[in-house]
Amino acid sequence: MTELTKKSGRSVMSLALEACRGSVDDAGMNLSEVDGVISYGFNNDSVSSQAVATALGLPAPRYLVTTEMGGQAPCFLIMQAAAAIEAGLADNVLVYRALNGRSGQRVGTAKVPGTGPMMRYPAGLVAYPQIIAMWARRYLIETGRDESDLAAVVSAQRLWAVDNERAMRRTLMSEQDYARSPMVADPFRAADCTTEADGACAILVTSRRRALDLRHDPVVIEGAAYGTGKRSGLDAGDAMLWPDLTRNYTTHIAEQLWSSAGMGPRDVDMAQLYDCFSSSVLLALEGLGLAERGEAGRLVSSGATVPGGRLPVNTGGGLLAEGYLHGMNTVYEAVSQLQGSAGKRTVPDARSCVVTSGALTDGSALVLTRETRN
Template identity: 55%
Template sequence: MALRQAAITGVGYTPLEKRSGRSVLDLATEACRGAIDDAGLAPTQVDGVASFAVMHDSVPTQAVATTLALPQLRFSLDIDLGGQAPCHLVTQAAAAIATGQADHVVVFRALNGRSGNRVGTMQFHGMGAQHRYPIGYDAYLMYVGMFGQRFLHETGQGELDTAAVAVSQRQWAERNDRAYRRHPLTVDEYLAAPFVAEPYRGPDCTVEVDGACAVVVSALDVARDLAHPPAVVASGTYRGGPRPGLDIGDHLLWDDYTRNYTSYLADDLYGRAGVSAADVQFAEIYDCFTTTVLMGIEGLGLAERGQSGELFRSGATGPGGVFPVNTHGGLLSEGYLHGMNTVAEAALQVQGRGGERQVARHEVAVVTSGALMDGSAMILTADR
């Protein structure tokens, strides 16, 4: 859907912690209030709420509308997706605004992802999982690792390429006060870390945290009069390839472990925004693991097949580089809010509010949500 009728106008966060000591509803409310205030709005002006949950780890939109004391709720959307959701939800919020269903929609992700239910250790009950994993694994990194291992093999890349992703993103995290992991990381330190599940070492894996993040989506004509320059939703799309699955066991039906959803949506995403991959100035790519960044960069045409690792090894993606990637440190270093913070970072950069992390060229950004068989993406632009 080509939008350009809506924009991200405000961003809100809670601290990202090992143990929040708070309810998820409290976290969600704080992040949403922060985003609404950041946009220069009052809660009485907000009439839409959207969010997502993984295995019931969050709270409903109606609950947050209540704690925010919204006078009326005209648009409410709860979806049962994980990291595929943030770009998808922002796109749906923008579409709702464009069709007159709402004026301002707050989109949030909130969870106690470290002290509560942890996705990394979840047993996926309720979907026949006990009958679908005869090969001896069901933890998240194990099945994503199957894709990662094959991708690296087929493209001729390896541990120095994944190391470059982890090191580059940690360099950004050193400039990010919110980041959970801020200590410097070298290639040698990366290589010395033991494998968790090949091809992943600890630095290859996202860091689970307690916390929340929210963005406000508003009509573009209204956004121009709010507190910050609008981050325009130029296009957004969701795509699942053939047999995208009912649960993680369905990855066994996927045809090509070396490509993910980004290969399916790239042409549509760029075409509807009226841009090409060559126009993109920086990227915020979903990074539950390092290989998903490399797959996304190649799927979106931001590097040639088998050359994404070289992009990172060249220094182009880090601070001062010509093509910044994951300027908040990514989910690997800032924290695993399932990509909602990836969307928020893209908006902040387009608005010119990246602080010490601000990239020099920030008029056209691509941001993705999701790792493997299905996911979503957006083009965010400056108001031009």
């Protein structure tokens, strides 16, 4: 993972190459062994996997995929890499995300795709904070909860960010500090919104057999799922057709995810949950069965998710505090934790983690475990 900045002064290609080379070097593998590259971009804000494979000088790439996806992509593309390896289409696959998301094209201030001259959104919902805020308010109404649940998420993740040198927001946030944060789209304040960043992140996926010969204890993909419910739509505005704005895709994929892993919500030691906005954490905790309906806020407020808690959540500060690499750094944090390389914030004896990608109608998730070599 590269440094996260507000202005990198570098090309997206340069960031992608640094992350990819760093990933392969960290594993103790030679670049010549890499034969697959997968990536994703959003509104042409990145560089293609084929271009990166060329710039890396890969001798014989045979699996190159570039997708136009958003935050639902990271876990989904890790799944694709694993499937390609299982199918014999590649041996060692890099999955990366690179963008100048602060100094270049910014997701948070960009017009939602599909909101052109056809007046698709006469109500004025043309930006992601506006759309997801509607989900957050509906959730609070239906569960009888209030903004203090959102504040609890923000405060808890700032506690983790203090010890994360990469994090762009490292100051603690009290309830009073939260209340002073400017309103963006009710009920979201600025503190509830992700921190846009310039940077890149890469994950190397390989076979278990090869992983056992590399530098670190392997992190095993124990289970995985991607899915959506009915009427997920073609763009973010179509998400308003979703029949229940108080539950997101995690509700629909939870059974498949836990079944594929042969585990349940109580079996994981931590969770790294996609948090483009604070409410996404609450919906994922409940959708995955980590908290009962309407109880996610109480779980976070109880201290269960902070350092020393029984279920650490977003241990790098999450996208809210660390920075927004479109969720790829959420997977990175999970791997770092399970390999024991997260520094002061490393969760002692953690051997399993659930990771999510996505906030609204479609998304993906992984269950990861650490395998210790004899």
